Amino acid sequence: xxxxxxxxxxxxxxxxxxxxxxxxxxxxxxxxxxxxxxxxxxxxxxxxxxxxxxxxxxxxxxxxxxxxxxxxxxxxxxxxxxxxxxxxxxxxxxxxxxxxxxxxxxxxxxxxxxxxxxxxxxxxxxxxxxxxxxxxxxxxxxxxxxxxxxxxxxxxxxxxxxxxxxxxxxxxxxxxxxxxxxxxxxxxxxxxxxxxxxxxxxxxxxxxxxxxxxxxxxxxxxxxxxxxxxxxxxxxxxxxxxxxxxxxxxxxxxxxxxxxxxxxxxxxxxxxxxxxxxxxxxxxxxxxxxxxxxxxxxxxxxxxxxxxxxxxxxxxxxxxxxxxxxxxxxxxxxxxxxxxxxxxxxxxxxxxxxxxxxxxxxxxxxxxxxxxxxxxxxxxx
Numbered sequence: 001x002x003x004x005x006x007x008x009x010x011x012x013x014x015x016x017x018x019x020x021x022x023x024x025x026x027x028x029x030x031x032x033x034x035x036x037x038x039x040x041x042x043x044x045x046x047x048x049x050x051x052x053x054x055x056x057x058x059x060x061x062x063x064x065x066x067x068x069x070x071x072x073x074x075x076x077x078x079x080x081x082x083x084x085x086x087x088x089x090x091x092x093x094x095x096x097x098x099x100x101x102x103x104x105x106x107x108x109x110x111x112x113x114x115x116x117x118x119x120x121x122x123x124x125x126x127x128x129x130x131x132x133x134x135x136x137x138x139x140x141x142x143x144x145x146x147x148x149x150x151x152x153x154x155x156x157x158x159x160x161x162x163x164x165x166x167x168x169x170x171x172x173x174x175x176x177x178x179x180x181x182x183x184x185x186x187x188x189x190x191x192x193x194x195x196x197x198x199x200x201x202x203x204x205x206x207x208x209x210x211x212x213x214x215x216x217x218x219x220x221x222x223x224x225x226x227x228x229x230x231x232x233x234x235x236x237x238x239x240x241x242x243x244x245x246x247x248x249x250x251x252x253x254x255x256x257x258x259x260x261x262x263x264x265x266x267x268x269x270x271x272x273x274x275x276x277x278x279x280x281x282x283x284x285x286x287x288x289x290x291x292x293x294x295x296x297x298x299x300x301x302x303x304x305x306x307x308x309x310x311x312x313x314x315x316x317x318x319x320x321x322x323x324x325x326x327x328x329x330x331x332x333x334x335x336x337x338x339x340x341x342x343x344x345x346x347x348x349x350x351x352x353x354x355x356x357x358x359x360x361x362x363x364x365x366x367x368x369x370x371x372x373x374x375x376x377x378x379x380x381x
Contacts, residue, residue, distance in 0.1 A: 092137045092377040095153055096335060098342050099129040099141050100370035106361075107153030111338045111350050111375075114361045116154045119368055130213070131170065131184050134376025135177025138196035142184045144171040149196055152378055163199065172212055174226060177376075178219025183242035185214045185226045192242045202243045209247030211235035216267070220260035225280035227267050229254030234269060238280035248281070257332070261299030266318040268294035268306050276318040286321060288313065296341065298354070300334025305354030307332055307341070312355050324355050335375020342370040 096108040102121035108114045121127050129143035141148045146169045147159040164170055173186035182199070184191040188210030193199040211228035214235075218225055226245075227236045234251035255269040264276045267283075272291040275283040292309025299305075304315045305327075312327035330343040339351045346363025348370065363370070 092379040093152075094336055094375070095134070095139075095378045096340065096373065096375050097132065097134065097139055097153055098340075098348060098370045098373040099132050099143075100342070100346070100372070101126050101128050101368035103127050103129060103143070103145060103148070104368045104370060105129075105141065105148075105150075105153070105156070106370070111336065111340060112360045114348065117363070118156070120156075121368075127167075128171070128371060130372070131173040131175030131186075132372040132374045133175040133177045133182055133184075134374055134378065135182055136196050137378050139376070139378060140175055140177075140182050140184075140193075140196055142170040142173040142175050142186070142191075144169040146170060147184075147191075147199065150378075159197075159199070162201075172214055172228070174214035174217040174228065176217045176219055176224065178224060179222075179242075181242060183217065183219070183224050183239075185211075185217055185228075185237075187211070190239070190242055190245065204245070209237055209245055215254075215256050216258040218258045218260040218265055220265060221263065221278055223280055225258060225260075225265050225267075225277070227255035227258045227269075229256075229269075234273075236267070236280065246281070256294060257296045259297045259299045259304060261304060262317055264318040266297050266299075266304050266306070266315075268297045270294075272308060274306060274313075274321070284319070286319065288321065288323070290323070295328075295330050296332030298332045298334040298339055300339060301337070301353070303354065305332065305334075305339055314354060327355065328357060331372050333373050333375065340373045340375070342373045344369055346370050348373065 094109055096111050099105050102119050104119050106114050106117040127144050129141040131142035133140045137151060139150045139153060144167050146163045146165050148156050149159065150156045170184065170186040173184050175182065175184045180194060182193040182196055188204055190202045191199045212230040214226050214228035216227050222240060224239045224242050229235060232254060234253055234255045236255065237245045237247040239245040253270050253273045255267055258265055258267040264278055265280060266276050268274050270293045272287050272289040272294060274286045274288060274294060276286060277283045291311050291313060294306050294308045297304060297306040302316060304318050306313045307327040310326060311323040312325060313321045313323050315321045328341045328343050328349055330341045332341050339354045341349050346367050346369055347359060348361035349357040349359050351357045
């Protein structure tokens, strides 16, 4: 691929809080945020089959009695993928977090029982959180209405201006935690923070290297690798610090997500698009059109899992793949011991192997759709 000149960005300090991730759809496939070598990311497809309801006993609404403990014990990085970012410290409470339309946020400590279901639409628009990451004991969600942060998944802070407050805000953003910092990409800008509270905006000269939707960002091998699309063509860019980026010529097919593991990044997208790379610059194509639109990819338990329209594909190295039974076409992630996915119509499914899925949560009929899910350690400060 031909590399574009490195983008120089003017830093503008801003105060920001932990962000919430959200959903964006294109051609039946929604974008996803990518994580560092331990969190989850993927993209969500809109499929009527995803709307299967759970028994009432499995539905958890707004919980006012159960809260996430302020302290706890946790172990380090449990997965490698692209959707959110995984926290390697400080020790805290294991927490799964999902986000979606109308600033929806919901959390779980075991991936099965989901509590603190919050819907907070400040506007009449979609208000999607498209970037979701956990690091430094904090949850960060970035989206149409700016950045939200939380230390526990129950108490949230909406970061004030100059962080964008309303649409378009950080619509189309992707977020991750890696190399000791949060990194958010949005349009042609990036935002970085070393504490999850104060963010600095970096704007490139000329506004080049942007994308309409950044659908994933992951950290590995000393680089941040972001993928997305501009209503069709695929976009990608690479940075060693989250501030200065090298962009690449638009690809013909849109990307939908990226994950890191086993020393390689795996990026996926529409029409069975799949490729691996060690640096985000030189790609080796392993596209399989029989998969249809690939909605997400994650790494965990020693393997990559990619879900497409027709099949689920697995790989131990990100290079050679085996197709298996059909799986959910949606945002995909890995955390703790589970692969997780959010599907259209407010559903959450889990899997120990990335192939057999259990439906663990379904929102009320007509409730805002979930679009992102991630895992990390919160609290512990």
